[in-house]
Amino acid sequence: MPAFSSESISAARSHAADAVPLALGIDIGGTKVAAGVVDGHGVIVEELRRVTPGRDARAVEQVIVDLVAELGSRHAIESVGIGAAGWMDLDGARVVFSPHLAWRDEPLRDTLEAMLHRPVLVTNDADAAAWAEARFGAGQGHSRMIMLTLGTGIGGALVLDGKVERGAFGMAGEFGHQIIMPGGHRCECGNRGCWEQYASGNALGREARELAGKQSPMAAALLAAVDGRAEEITGTVVTDLALQGEATSKELIAEVGDWLGLGMANLAAALDPALFVIGGGLSAAGELLLEPARRAYSRNLTGRGYRKEAAIEEAQLGAAAGLIGAADLSRARR
Structure with missing residues (x-):
C-alpha cells in the first residue's frame, strides 16, 4: 500500500474542496440582508449587503432575487441557502414563523x-452558523457540538455526528428559553426567568443601566461613556469598557458569564456535547466572559469530578458564519 504524506493528503482535500460548486448564502436580519458567494473551503469569494426593507416579505424576496442576479452575473452559483431567524420546517421548504x-x-x-x-x-x-463553525471554524474535529450566539437573546443550535439536529418538529435549539430562574425577569416569549434574560447582551445592558440608574459610584465610568444618559448604556458599551480594563464593566460581564456557565451545565446534563462554541456580539468580550463561564460550568456540572468536561471556545467565523453555513447546507439540495 503506498504511503501518503500529510502534505499530499492536505493537497488532496484542498483539491476536493476546490471541485465543490460555488453556493450563495443569504443571511436575513432585522436591519440588513447579507449575501455571499462561498467556495468549498467556506471562504467568501464576494459579499454584498442591502438594507432589510421593513417587514414586507415580498419586498425581502425581491432583495434576495436582486442579490442573486448581481452575484450570479459574476460567479457560477449552483445553489442558494437562506438563513433567517425563526422556525423552518424539517424539509427546508417553509418558514413556519419569522419574528422579524x-x-x-x-x-x-x-x-x-x-x-x-x-x-x-x-x-x-x-x-446555519453552527454548521459553518462545525465545518470550517471552531467545531472542526468535534462530532457533538452546541453553538450559542449571545446578542439580543440567546440563539442556539446542535450539531450531532455531522448533522444539524432539528428535533421532531424543526424547533430544537431554543436553548435561550430554558427557564433558569422561575418567576424571574419577563421574557419576550411570554415566560419568566428564561436563560436569555440573564446571559445575553441585552441582559448585560439591563444590569448596567439598573446600576447607573441608582447613581452608584461604581457606575461612574459607564455614565461618563454615555454623557450621563443611563438609558443609552448597552451591552456593547459595557463590553468596550471592560476590554479597556474598567473594573465595574468587567464585573458585570463576569456575572453574565456565571449565568452562561450555569445554563451550559444544564445543557450538558441533557445532551453531553464535546464542545460549546460561543458566538454573537457578546462573544467580543472573549476571556472576560468565557473564563467565568468555564468556572461556573465546572461548578454546576452534574457528576463533576467524575466525568470529562466539554471545551468552551469562542466562535471563529464571526458575523459571516450564518451566510457561510446557509450556502454550504444548500449544496445538499443540488
Whole structure:
C-alpha cells in the first residue's frame, strides 16, 4: 500500500474542496440582508449587503432575487441557502414563523426556486452558523457540538455526528428559553426567568443601566461613556469598557458569564456535547466572559469530578458564519 504524506493528503482535500460548486448564502436580519458567494473551503469569494426593507416579505424576496442576479452575473452559483431567524420546517421548504418578517407558514423555497431557477434551502440562522463553525471554524474535529450566539437573546443550535439536529418538529435549539430562574425577569416569549434574560447582551445592558440608574459610584465610568444618559448604556458599551480594563464593566460581564456557565451545565446534563462554541456580539468580550463561564460550568456540572468536561471556545467565523453555513447546507439540495 503506498504511503501518503500529510502534505499530499492536505493537497488532496484542498483539491476536493476546490471541485465543490460555488453556493450563495443569504443571511436575513432585522436591519440588513447579507449575501455571499462561498467556495468549498467556506471562504467568501464576494459579499454584498442591502438594507432589510421593513417587514414586507415580498419586498425581502425581491432583495434576495436582486442579490442573486448581481452575484450570479459574476460567479457560477449552483445553489442558494437562506438563513433567517425563526422556525423552518424539517424539509427546508417553509418558514413556519419569522419574528422579524411577515412570513407565516410561507412556502419560501418553492417561491424562490421559481424566481431564481436554482436549488434553494431555507434554514434557521443559528443552525446555519453552527454548521459553518462545525465545518470550517471552531467545531472542526468535534462530532457533538452546541453553538450559542449571545446578542439580543440567546440563539442556539446542535450539531450531532455531522448533522444539524432539528428535533421532531424543526424547533430544537431554543436553548435561550430554558427557564433558569422561575418567576424571574419577563421574557419576550411570554415566560419568566428564561436563560436569555440573564446571559445575553441585552441582559448585560439591563444590569448596567439598573446600576447607573441608582447613581452608584461604581457606575461612574459607564455614565461618563454615555454623557450621563443611563438609558443609552448597552451591552456593547459595557463590553468596550471592560476590554479597556474598567473594573465595574468587567464585573458585570463576569456575572453574565456565571449565568452562561450555569445554563451550559444544564445543557450538558441533557445532551453531553464535546464542545460549546460561543458566538454573537457578546462573544467580543472573549476571556472576560468565557473564563467565568468555564468556572461556573465546572461548578454546576452534574457528576463533576467524575466525568470529562466539554471545551468552551469562542466562535471563529464571526458575523459571516450564518451566510457561510446557509450556502454550504444548500449544496445538499443540488
